[in-house]
Amino acid sequence: MHTTTGPAPTDDGAVPAIEVVGARKHFGHGSRRVQAVDGVDLRIGRGEVVALLGPNGAGKTTLLDMVLGFTDPDDGTVRTLGAAPRRSVRAGRIGAVLQTGGLLDDLSVRETVAMVATLHRKHLSVDEALARAGAADFSGRKVSKCSGGQQQRLRFALALLPEPELLLLDEPTAGMDVNARREFWTAMHQEADRGRTVVFATHYLDEAEEFAARTVVMKGGRIVADAPTAEVQSLAGTRVVSFRWSGTGPVEVPGATPLPAVGARRRLTGPDTDAIARRLLADPAATDLEISHAGLEEAFLGLVAD
């Protein structure tokens, strides 16, 4: 089955921003076949701010591409704002900030926004789009001279032009330094406050923690967690056991997932942290044991661990 077509229902607010039912998508054939999206059901309501988390190759971009109508699912249906995705995109109801492509090196930032504005029937003024995206300060700069972060802000300005109801962002802050990221999210907060639905894929867990009320975690083409961001933390190994380790080599504890060490402290998580702690207490090489609550990062690693 392919992306649904048909008339768009009236915009009564009850129609979800995104509705994905049983979506599958594969690439390649035979031994090179990859099941990029493997039976995803996802409903995102109007005005939600949702983070899409997952390791490389989890299927986030493929899912966003289907929601944008760039590619059709092999199976299942995808509707955006109550209509076929391409129809919503053509109507200027969806704005997207994607990882690559789409910019002409020889134009200035302002010229780029002005050119893309002519493609929309209704749009913000060029100055307004530049200001909202935090791109006014470098609007005279040639695209080829912009940093990666500035190019992302230009893409953001382009996405805002038609005043879209839904903003889709695929790793929007990749290549930005800490200050640029903070400014970007401040601007994005303002757009969310205007009632837009925002869905963003990210590798930065703190961005999900700070910005998204809801987090969807993908792995191997499937959704492995979908809950309020605070709850995702409790879905996988709520606690972390940390300790000093004087042994040589890795710490082997059955049922435990190692987390990156913090300073001199080794860390383990798992479904039964009491059992992990008991095991470590019996080992003289483990000292100064502590059990604490996991942050989103630990929950995420626990969820995507094999």
Ligand SMILES: Nc1ncnc2c1ncn2[C@@H]1O[C@H](COP(=O)(O)OP(=O)(O)OP(=O)(O)O)[C@@H](O)[C@H]1O
């Ligand atoms: N056009 C394509 N042709 C072949 N394989 C593809 C194509 N696009 C994606 N894939 C594969 O599908 C799987 C899912 O990729 P996808 O880009 O959707 O993951 P992702 O979660 O967005 O990863 P990342 O965080 O690295 O961007 C990967 O194994 C990827 O190699």
